[in-house]
Amino acid sequence: MQQFQSKSDLIADYYSQHYEEVKAFVSSRLQYADDSEDVVQNIFLRLLQMDKMISSVTLPCLVYTVARNLICDYWRHRQCVYDYEHFFVNSPASRICTNTGESIYSVLQINELLERGIARLSENQRKIYRMNVCDGMQISEIAIKLDVKYKNVENRLCAARKEVRKYMKCMLA
Numbered sequence: 001m002q003q004f005q006s007k008s009d010l011i012a013d014y015y016s017q018h019y020e021e022v023k024a025f026v027s028s029r030l031q032y033a034d035d036s037e038d039v040v041q042n043i044f045l046r047l048l049q050m051d052k053m054i055s056s057v058t059l060p061c062l063v064y065t066v067a068r069n070l071i072c073d074y075w076r077h078r079q080c081v082y083d084y085e086h087f088f089v090n091s092p093a094s095r096i097c098t099n100t101g102e103s104i105y106s107v108l109q110i111n112e113l114l115e116r117g118i119a120r121l122s123e124n125q126r127k128i129y130r131m132n133v134c135d136g137m138q139i140s141e142i143a144i145k146l147d148v149k150y151k152n153v154e155n156r157l158c159a160a161r162k163e164v165r166k167y168m169k170c171m172l173a
Contacts, residue, residue, distance in 0.1 A: 007054050011047050014059050022063060029071050039070050046070075105172070117167035125160040132157055 022043065027036040043066045047054065054062060105113075118126055131137045131145070143153045 008048060010054060010056060010059060011044060014063065015044050018060075018063070022067060025064070026067055026071060030074060035074065039067070039074060042070055043067050110172075113168060113171050114164070117164040117171075120167060121160050121163055125156050125163070128153055128156045129160040129164065 019040065023036060023040050026039045026043075027033060030036045030039065043063060046066050047059075047062065118129060121129060127146070128142055131142045132139070137145070139153050139157060140150060142148075142157075143150045146153070
């Protein structure tokens with residue numbers, strides 16, 4: 001316990017004496033002052049959580065090594081955020097979806113469109129599609145219930161799905 005206490009005292013002393021110096025080092029490599037303060041705080045938190053032996057000789061090197069690693073982590077994270085935002089802004093979905101109320105469909109509207117799409121199917125396709133999608137029946141169960149060949153049900157279901165998908169895509173575009 002004595003070594004842990006002396007380690008934390010050593011880190012606390014270094015923090016109070018060199019905080020501005022470390023903050024200037026981090027700030028010179030980051031864009032925002034708030035972020036640099038957070039990084040400096042994280043440096044000393046990491047040092048306090050380390051299980052390694054820290055002495056007054058190794059502490060300055062360790063502080064700047066941890067600082068460099070956290071700065072790299074910061075920029076790596078910023079790059080991921082930038083890539084994600086850039087992808088989202090330039091994706092086709094973002095051109096369709098805006099923040100206006102008119103562009104967002106309610107569940108009721110989508111359900112109504114789906115029903116219209118199903119209504120466009122032939123009677124056999126409609127029955128098979130509803131049994132599969134709404135009732136959750138497998139193709140083999142539908143074939144047995146309707147006394148139709150498996151492949152026949154499979155083909156009708158495939159055609160029905162394509163037709164409904166095509167209709168929904170057209171209506172939601």
